[in-house]
Amino acid sequence: EIRSAIFDLQAGPTGAPRLRTTLHDVITELTRDVPLRTTVRMSGPLDVVSAPLAEHAEAVVREAVSNAVRHAQARELTVTVSVDDDLVIDVVDDGVGIPDTVARSGLHNLRQRAGEMGGSFVVEPAAHGGTRLLWTAPLTP
Template identity: 40%
Template sequence: TIYSLREQERTRSQSLRTRLVAAMERATQTLGFTPALRMTGLLDTTVPTSHTEHLLATVGETLTNTARHARATSVDVTVEVTGTQLRLEVADNGCGVNPATTRRSGLANLQHRAEELGGSFSLRPNEPTGTIVEWTAPLPTTP
C-alpha cells in the first residue's frame, strides 16, 4: 500500500507532457501500434491539476475504446492549450461508431468529465473512415 501511494505521488509530480507520452506508451500495448501525439501550448504551466486528471482519464478511455471497438491502424492524438481552453482531439481511421449501438457508458463518462469542468464533448465521423473525439474544458482565468 505504501509503495502504491508513493508511486501515485511520483506520477502526479511528473509534467503533463511526460504523463501524456506515458499514456501513449501504455496505449501502444492495447492498440498494437503507437498513437501519434501532438502537444501545443503551455501544458505544464497553464493546466490545473483537476483538468490534468480529467484529461489523462479521457485520453486513456478514448484510446481503450479505440483499441476495443475501432479496428484502427492509426490514431492521432492532439492536446492543445490556448489562452482560455484545453482541447483534446483523438482521430482514428477505424470503422466508426455503429449508430445501432445503444450502450455507450464510456462515452457518457467522457461527456460527464467535460461537463464537470464546464466543457464539451463531441463525437463525429472522420473522413474517409473512423471517428474523431473532441473534448474541451475552459481554463481558469487569472485575475
C-alpha cells in the same frame, strides 16, 4: 524539443509528473504491442493546466485511446492535445467507425467530465472514415 524533454524529466510542484509526460506514458502503455501507427501532438503550455483539469485530461486520453485500441480496428491513431484559452483533446482513428446506437459507459463518463468543467464533448464520424472524439474545457472555469 530538448527543452521540453528536460522539463519532462522534472517533477511538478506537487511531485506529480507533468501532464505532458503523463499523457505520453498513458498513450505508450495503451498502444504498446498494438499494430497501430500512433501520432501524438502536444502544443501550448501544458504546465499551466490545473491539477483537476489535468486529471480529466488523463482520463479522457485513456478512455479515447483505449476505445480506439479495443473497438476501432484502426491502422492509424492521432492524438492531439493543445492548450491555449482551452484545453482541447482531439483523438482521431481510421477504424470501423462508432455505431449509432451503442451502450455507452466510458463515453458517458467523458460527457459528464466535460459538463463538470464547463467544456464540450462530441464523438462523430471522422472526415475520412473512423471516429473522432473531441473534448474541450476552458483552462479557467
